[in-house]
Amino acid sequence: MTSTQPLKFYDISSPLSPRSYAPNPSKARMALSFKRVPFVTVWTDILDIPIVRKQLNCPATRKLDDGSDFCTLPMLEDPNSGKVIGDSFDIANYVEDNFPPPSQDDDENVGSLFPVKTMGTGLDYESPAKDTVFFAPITTNQGSKNGAYARFNLHVDATFSANIAPFAHFMPFNPETADAVKVMMAKRAHLNSWDDLCMPEEARAPLVEAFKASLESLAKFFQVHDEGPFLEGKGANYADLIVGGWVNMLFAVMREEEWAEFRGWHGGVFGRLHDALQESYYRTD
Secondary structure: OOOOOOEEEEEEOOOOOOOOOOHHHHHHHHHHHHOOOOEEEEEEOHHHHHHHHHHOOOOOOEEOOOOOEEOOOOEEEEOOOOEEEOOHHHHHHHHHHHOOOOOOOOOOOOOOOOOOOOOOOOOOOOOOOOOOOOOOOOOOOOOOOOHHHHHHHHHHHHHHHOOOHHHHOOOOOOOOOHHHHHHHHHHHOOOOOHHHHOOOHHHHHHHHHHHHHHOHHHHHHOOOOOOOOEOOEOOOOHHHHHHHHHHHHHHHHOOHHHHHHHHHHHHHHHHHHHHHHHHHHOOOO
16 A cells, blocks of 8 residues: 555543554554554543544544443544544454555565464463452443454453453543543543552452463463574564554553563563564553
């Protein structure tokens, strides 16, 4: 695909901008970077997301458990084709289809998000939280192209979503809208108050340990190939970016000492994955 204008990537704004922190925008941002797609970021406050999606005629792709629309990001607008894509997995498929790698390139970082020649390492991962009921049900992307990766995305999302509570209170909302966002988030999660997530250490510690245990089966797939740090060894694919999106969020919301400990869990596989993805596939624009 020959593009003359950079794509517009809609991400959630925060005091950390120009860094992403939410997992799905992080997955999509790394997919764009992986494919070397020119893009600019449109930073959007959480409260403005429904308005922006409506302006772009991009309906919500998820529902909350009460049946109402769950308007979230990312979105990708391609001014060259007029396409607007409103789901991170669909964005990955779009850039894979429309921005193929050069036919001849010695740079090993240029390639396919969904490689044809693959051992499929980790794609049969099954989450220990696969039967958990969430207030914002996870997108299945059922029937999507590259279905094995869609299934992997579903199970990875389940594992991390089921264990995010000890860290959710530290999400970096914009100060000017933080109070309203917390009210909205608490209502969605059926909490009396956002401060319900502010746990004493004796309550948090066992949850963090349970999170560590829940990641063991996923971590083993990153230990299949000794050369690492990716699931298939030295070369990344979209499955690595799926996990990396969640690890990027933990980097943003974990306390410094917790992040240092997390990096060492299960032989340090998630710390090495984060470092490699940040070095090679993370661009702010």
